[in-house]
Amino acid sequence: MKNNTYFSRQHIFRWLLLCWLLVPWALQAQSARITWSSQVGCQEYRGEKGGTDDNGTTYSFINSSQCLRVCENSWVTYTVSGQNISYVQWTISGGTATYSGPGNTQANVNWGSTGSGAVQAVITYTDGTVENQNICIEKINSPVAKFEMLNLEYKVCRNTTIYFDNTSYQNGGSDIVNYFWEFGDGTTSTAFEPSHAYADPGTYTVMLTVTNKCGCSSSYKRELEVIKSNPVQINCASVVCEGSTEKYNVQDGCKGEWNVVGGTIVGQNGNEIEVKWDQVDPADGFGYVMYKSECGCPEWTTIKIPVILNKGQIKGEPVICINKQYTYSVPQWPTTSVKWTVTGGQLDYNQQRNEVLFTAYQPGTYTLTADYFNTLLSCKGQATFTIVAEQPVTISGGTDEICVGTVQTFNAVPNVPVIWKVSSGSSVYTSPPMSGPFSYNFVTGGSYTVTATKNGGGCESNAILVKVLQAPMPPAGPISGDNKVCPGKPYVYKLNSPIDPGTVPVWEVTNGTIQGSNTGSSVTVIFNSGAPQYVVSVRNRLANSTAGCVSAPISFNVTPLDLNTITINPNPGPFCPSSMQSFSANLNGITPDSMSWSLGNTNYGSIVSGQGTPNISVNFNEVSSSIPTTLNLRIIKCGVIKDLSIPISVLTLPTVSFNVGNICLGGNLNFSVNQGTITSATSVELNLR
Template sequence: TSVLWSTNDPSVQLSYTPHRNEIMVKASQSGTFEIRAEYVNTLLGCGGSARFEINVTSPVIVTGGADTVCTGSSLTFSSIPGGVNNWTVVYNNTTQNYNNVNGPFTHTFNTAGTYAIYASKPGGCMGDAKIVKAVKVPDAPTGSITGPDKVCQLIPQTYSLSSLDSGAIPVWEVTGGTIQGSNTGQSITVIFTGAGPFSVSVRNRSLDPIGCLSPPVTLPVEAFNMGTITVTPPSGGLYCPSSSQTFTANLNGIVPDSMEWIFSPSNFGSFVSGQGTSSVTVNFNEISTNPNGVLQLKIVKCGKIHYIPVQVQLRTTPMIAFANAAPICPGSDLSFTVTVSNLPAGQSAHVLFEFANGSTHPAGSVTGSGTYT
C-alpha cells in the first residue's frame, strides 16, 4: 500500500519513516492543524483517505527563582504563559508534582543538591527545566564569643571567636552598636550606643559565591547601669556622735575606675579605714550645728562621675534639769519636775536615780519637760 501524507499548515514539517503507514510530525508554532493520508493498494488498485486533527500547544517557560539557593530557603517561580499550571520538581530521581497551581509557584529547598523545576499547562507540554543548585548552610560556629558582657557606651570594645571552622569565614552582627571596620574575621571592634538592648552575634559564611550563613552564636551585652549600685548603712538609722560605723556598697558586679567617700559637710566625720574601696569605716564628729549630714560614694566609671548619697542623722545629747523634789514619806510615790531641751521629736531620755548609799533606781524615760511620778 502506498501512502501520501500532507498537511493544511505549511509550518508543519512531515518526515517519512521506513514504514509507509507512519509519519513524523514537527510543529514550529502552536495552533490546530490537520494531517491527511491518501493511500492506494498498488495490487488491487483501490484506496482511500484519512484525516487527523492535531492541537499543538507551546511549552511553558519557567522564569524567576535563582540558579543557586541556600538550603532552608524558598524561591518563587513564574511562567510564560501564566495562569494555572502543573509544576514538577525533580531531585535525586524523586519527582514531586503540584497540580493546578494558579499563579507563581514557591518551593523550599531543604536538602543540598541539584533540582529541576518544570511547568506545563494541564494536558499540555512540559517545557525546559529551570535548574537550581541548593547549597548546604554551614553549621553554627563551634567556638565561643569572648569579650565583655557589660560595657561602657561610646567606648570601643573588642570581641573574638575562640576558634575558626574550616571551609567558612566568620561574619559578625551587632545589635545596638556599630562595628568599626570589617565585619568579617576572627575579631571585631564595637562601639555601643543608645538605650539597648545590646548583643554581639557571629555566623559562619560558606566560601562559595552565594555565601550561605549559618545559625548565629550570640552573646547578650548590657551597658553598665550605675543606678544598680547601692550603699547599705549600719542598722539603727540614728548614730551617736564620736561613734564608728561601717558603710558597704553593693557594686552589683561593676568594677569602678575609682571610688571616693565624701562627707557633707566635710566636718561631719572622718574616715578610719577603707577609703577608696566599697566598704568604709567612719568616725562621726560631735555635732557642730546640724545633726543631719550626707555620706556620699563618688564613683568614676566609663569616664563619668556618679554619686550615691546616704542620709545620716546623729543623736543629739538632751539637756535635762531637775527641780528639787519635796520631802516624801517612805513608800510614797515621788513626783518630780524636769526641764528638757535639745531632745528631737520622737526621741526620749532615760532617767536613772542614784541615791546617797550608791544604789540606783530606773525611773523610766521622759520625752519633754513636765512633772513625772
C-alpha cells in the same frame, strides 16, 4: 551509484567517547581542583545525502550541557587534589557515597535514578583557610537491553540458525546507537538483530549490551542450551515481494510440522510448502517460516524472510520538540535503498540506510516519506509518517542558588495551562495544570530541576537548575564581652570558639550599631542611649555562596549601666574615738572609671587604706562633739557622676570634774565623771600621783 565515505557507527561512537573521556576533566579553583573518573556526552549526527541509492558522509559531535552528565545508577569517583589540603568535607545530593584517601579527599559516588544531583566539597587547607567547590550533576536515562529468540525458549539444536528479536528500548533517554552481542562461544556481532548458529552442543550465555547517544549502557543476557541433534535445514530462504508466492522445503526423512508467521500456506506437497506473503506486520517487515521434525531435531527450526511491502511503516516519535534530533526508520531489508523526504525541517543521515534523523525548527505538522526500492527483485513501496513538532513553553524565574526554606516563583511563556515538575534525585513533585506564576517552597537541600509541559502533553520546557543549600550549624560559642555597658561607648565582643570550616561569622546587634566590619571572630559595638536592654548575636554564614545561607544565632544579653544600683553597705556606728573601722561599697558588677571616698567632717578621722577601691579602712580621731557626719563615695562611670553617702558618728571622750580643797590625810576626795554618750562604761580607774 556514487562512491560514498562511511564510518562504522560503533567506531565513530567509541572514538568520540575516547576523546571525551581522555580530556583531563576537572573543576579547578585556586590551588585545589576536583577531578572525576567519568562523565558522558550526548551525540548529535550530521550527514549529507550522497546519492539516490544510499546515505552519504556522516559525522557526529557531542552537544553541551549546563551540568556534568552521568548515567543513572552509575559509579563515579571524585577526587580533590592540590597542595596543603588538610581535610575535605563532601556533600552528595542525588546519590550515595563512600569516602577515602588522605584527608578524605576522595568520594566514590553511586548516582541514583534520573534527575539532578550535586557534588559539594568544602576544602580546608593547612593554614586554616577554607574553599567551597560545587559541581552540578545531570543524571540521564540509561537504555534497557532486551531480546527474544524467535520461536525458541532456551533450547536449540546445533547448527540451527537462531534469529534474535531485539526488543531493547530507550527508557526515556536518547536513541540507542550501538548494539554489541556476545554469543558465549567467542563470537560477537554489532548488528541490530543478528543471527547465529552453534556448532557444538553445550550451554551458552548470550548477552546484549546496548549504548545510547549519551554513552549510557545496559546489558541483558539469557542462557541457551544447544543439544546434539542435527537440525533440519529449510531451503529457499531469500528476500521476497509482498503478495508473492514462494516455495520452502526441508530434507527430512520423516514427517514434520510447519508454521508460518506473516503469510498463508496455500499448498503443501510432502516436505514442501507454498506460502503467499500477504499478512506481514508492517511494523516488522519480515515473515517467518518454521519447521519441527517428528524424528530429527525436536526443536523448531526458523528462517526469517524479508518481505518488501507495498505500504510500509515508519517507526519513530509522532510528537517531537523543535530544535531536537529524532531517529526514524523502516525495516532493514537487504539490497534495498531508501530515499527519505520531508515537508520542511532538516534531514541528517547516519550509516544505516534504513534510518534518518529529523530536526524541526518551527512548530507545525510534517510528513516524512520513505520511498524504498529492492534492487534484486525491483519491487518497491512507500511509507509515510505524520510528525507534529511543538514549541515548548519557555520558563523563567527563580535564583540559581538559594537556602532551604526559600520560596521561588517561576513563569511560563506563553501563559497557557502547564504542568510543572520539580525534581531532585528520585523525588519528583508534579503540579496540577495551572496558568500564571508557579511558586514552590524548597524545604530540603539538594540540586533541583524545574521544568514545565503544556497541559495535555507535548514538549518539556527548558530546565532551570536550582541549588538549595542547607543552613550551617550555629557557632559553638560562647560570646565574651561586657554585659553592662555605657550607651555611646564602643565595646568589643569575641567568639570564643574556632571558626567552622566553610563559614563566616556574621554579627548583629539590637538597639545599637556595629563599627567597622560585621564579620569575623570579633565585633565592635556602640549601644544606643535610652534602650532598656541590648542583644549581641552571631550566626554562621556559608562562605563562597551567593545565597548567603545563615545559621540560627547564638546571643549575648547586655544591659545599660545603672549607677543607682551601687550602694554603700550600712555601718553607721557610733564608733569609738581613736579606733579603726572598715567600710565597703556594693558595685553590683559595675567597674567604675574612678571612685573616691571622703569624710564629711575631716576632723573625724582619715582614710588610711583602700582609697579608689570598694573597700576602705578609716581611722577615727578623738572628737569633742558627737555631732554626726557622713562617709561619702563619688563614682564616675561613662562621664556620669554618682555621689553616695551614709551617716556615721563617733563617740566623745568622758569628762572628769574634781572639787578639790584642802584635805587632810585620810580624808575623802570628791570628783564626778561626765560619760557623755557612752552609756556602757564598766569601771572608773583613778590614779593619784
